[in-house]
Amino acid sequence: MSSTKKVAVITGSLRAESKTRTMAKAIIAEAPEGLSFEFADIGDLALYNEDLETDTPPAPWTAFRDRIKGADAVLFVTPEYNRSVPGALKNAIDVGSRPYGKAVFSGKPAAIVTASPGGIGGFGANHHLRQSLVFLDMPVLQQPEAYIGGLWEMFDDEGNVKSEDTRKFLRAIADAFAALIERSTKALENA
């Protein structure tokens, strides 16, 4: 990879002991050289309201937008809430999508990893999020698809992945995402 690419990491759970945040860290640990990661926090974003879209929008909105603007790519790691995207994450998508014509997500390659204690692995959230990212014109990693079940048994007390197979799968996701970022960057340079 030519130069280090910055990846903003957005997790859909706000709780301190979030397992999907642990999952995000595990993916980062498996990522190849050439990528750097920074979490973009979404917990302090006011609910999106067009009335607040003035010359001085809420400071957390501006900080979030600047963080995404400064990134080359976005990694989403999220649980599923009621078979869909957690409200806090959908709000972050909405905040980043406006003002009209200035969506900070546009064109940035993305990967979506959903995880759940159950067997379905957040499939509903994964594809609802995918739907929004299509509208935002983000090239989204297609394969490997990442609907990860068994979330509550996945890590030891230090946050290490217990299963070697799972670790390999997380590495495969990170490698495929790095390749997508590389391809997308080249395509932009040649455009």
Ligand code: FNR
């Ligand atoms: C859930 N959970 C859940 N799980 C799932 O697989 N499908 C679902 O539709 C839901 N719905 C849901 C709604 C709400 C409001 C909560 C709080 C939870 C369970 C969820 O996957 C579990 O709590 C995860 O551990 C949440 O991820 P974090 O917080 O550990 O990152």
